[in-house]
Amino acid sequence: MPSRGVVIIGGGIGGLCAAIALRQAGLEVAVYERAEAYRPLGAGLSLWPNAMRAFEALGLAREVAGVGASWRETVIHRWDGKVLSRLSLEALCREMGQPTVGLPRAELQQVLLRALGPDVVQLGAACTDFHVEDEGVRVTFADGQQVRGDCLIGADGLRSVVRQRLLPEVRPRYGGRTSWRGVVNVASEVIPEGGQFEFYGPGARFGITHIGRGPGGMWRMYWFLLVPAPEGGRDAEGGHQEAVLSHVRGWCEPVESLVRATPESHIVRTDIHDLEPLPRWGEGPVTLLGDSAHAMVTDLAQGACQAVEDALVLAKLLREDSDRVRALRTYEARRRPRTAYVSELSRRAGAIRYLRNPVARWGRDLLMRTLPSSVALDQLRRVVGYDFLVP
Numbered sequence: 001m002p003s004r005g006v007v008i009i010g011g012g013i014g015g016l017c018a019a020i021a022l023r024q025a026g027l028e029v030a031v032y033e034r035a036e037a038y039r040p041l042g043a044g045l046s047l048w049p050n051a052m053r054a055f056e057a058l059g060l061a062r063e064v065a066g067v068g069a070s071w072r073e074t075v076i077h078r079w080d081g082k083v084l085s086r087l088s089l090e091a092l093c094r095e096m097g098q099p100t101v102g103l104p105r106a107e108l109q110q111v112l113l114r115a116l117g118p119d120v121v122q123l124g125a126a127c128t129d130f131h132v133e134d135e136g137v138r139v140t141f142a143d144g145q146q147v148r149g150d151c152l153i154g155a156d157g158l159r160s161v162v163r164q165r166l167l168p169e170v171r172p173r174y175g176g177r178t179s180w181r182g183v184v185n186v187a188s189e190v191i192p193e194g195g196q197f198e199f200y201g202p203g204a205r206f207g208i209t210h211i212g213r214g215p216g217g218m219w220r221m222y223w224f225l226l227v228p229a230p231e232g233g234r235d236a237e238g239g240h241q242e243a244v245l246s247h248v249r250g251w252c253e254p255v256e257s258l259v260r261a262t263p264e265s266h267i268v269r270t271d272i273h274d275l276e277p278l279p280r281w282g283e284g285p286v287t288l289l290g291d292s293a294h295a296m297v298t299d300l301a302q303g304a305c306q307a308v309e310d311a312l313v314l315a316k317l318l319r320e321d322s323d324r325v326r327a328l329r330t331y332e333a334r335r336r337p338r339t340a341y342v343s344e345l346s347r348r349a350g351a352i353r354y355l356r357n358p359v360a361r362w363g364r365d366l367l368m369r370t371l372p373s374s375v376a377l378d379q380l381r382r383v384v385g386y387d388f389l390v391p
């Protein structure tokens, strides 16, 4: 059986970026994706300047920014509209030389697929197992197909099969919250372009971001709602919109009207999980990348951004070191502390956002109104201002 070079399991954002970066590094790559087709996912994504820097290194920053909209200021409100904080991101973006971009996930995927070209991604290929052999690794799929690779990258997400084979004892950890995400085209601007708005209510957080223009020049908006809830909750058939409204009814405009304008089919519900830092990411010619290695709660919107960083670092090290196994261990040694740090900060950011107790909320709101924005910016700088390509 001939080797397919680097075999990547999972064609999500992490797997596709890794494939592009590895091909640019001169390596042969094959991606195996379980889904039968790439479908519009009905959700948006925020990309911080650290991810945009990685796209710049891939030669894709302009195209990625072009399918979305950038924002320069985050404004946090109380549920009734009172402004709690304003954070200008202009200085940070200037320092990083990259914008902050909101965009539809499906269009990002299309940009990545176009950059990769045909015949790299095999759809409908669900990995079930792998075996390390003398000369690399043999991977098995649900339909009985087998392929050989010089190394194997498990970019297969939160419930990674590759990780389960390496670390069977690891289970995703429930983050205590469920999320709803919606995408809607609207005729008016809703919130000023260049702004990202958030609203904190009792035990709930709602966010709105521009993600570019829809048909006929309409404004395309992405919103999300996060609420503490027991794991595994489901909405009644056709009941996503009503479930969201039950949490935000009576909140200031444009929250309720944006939810009402969103077609039911454009709303998705997802429980939020993360992983405790893993004791190791790989062995021999096998490693992990993206959510399979370090899924994190969404409070800093860094999960995909970290997967893109992983991809660039992995490709750089595999290009520089012809000893593949050593390059994988160096990659893990670089990425494990960085992603554990961002994951921990994400958990901490979430700790004060979903308070129900009125006294605790009053204290939090007071802190937010009085805290100098330089403090928040310094923390953000440690997350997004990091030069991931420098050892």
Ligand SMILES: Cc1cc2nc3c(=O)[nH]c(=O)nc-3n(C[C@H](O)[C@H](O)[C@H](O)COP(=O)(O)OP(=O)(O)OC[C@H]3O[C@@H](n4cnc5c(N)ncnc54)[C@H](O)[C@@H]3O)c2cc1C
Pocket (backbone or CB within 6 Å): 009, 010, 011, 012, 013, 014, 015, 032, 033, 034, 035, 044, 045, 046, 047, 125, 126, 127, 128, 155, 156, 157, 158, 159, 160, 161, 179, 181, 270, 271, 272, 289, 290, 291, 292, 295, 296, 298, 301, 302, 303, 304, 305, 306, 307
């Ligand atoms: C509500 C919510 C909001 C978020 N918002 C943001 C944000 O604004 N910014 C941000 O940076 N991050 C955000 N994230 C995190 C981000 O979505 C993830 O970190 C990112 O998608 C991880 O990419 P990935 O490629 O590692 O994994 P995934 O996107 O999960 O991709 C894994 C791929 O592997 C495939 N696969 C799985 N198993 C197999 C198998 N056995 N064989 C073959 N293929 C397989 C899957 O079909 C999938 O295509 C958010 C997450 C959630 C839940």
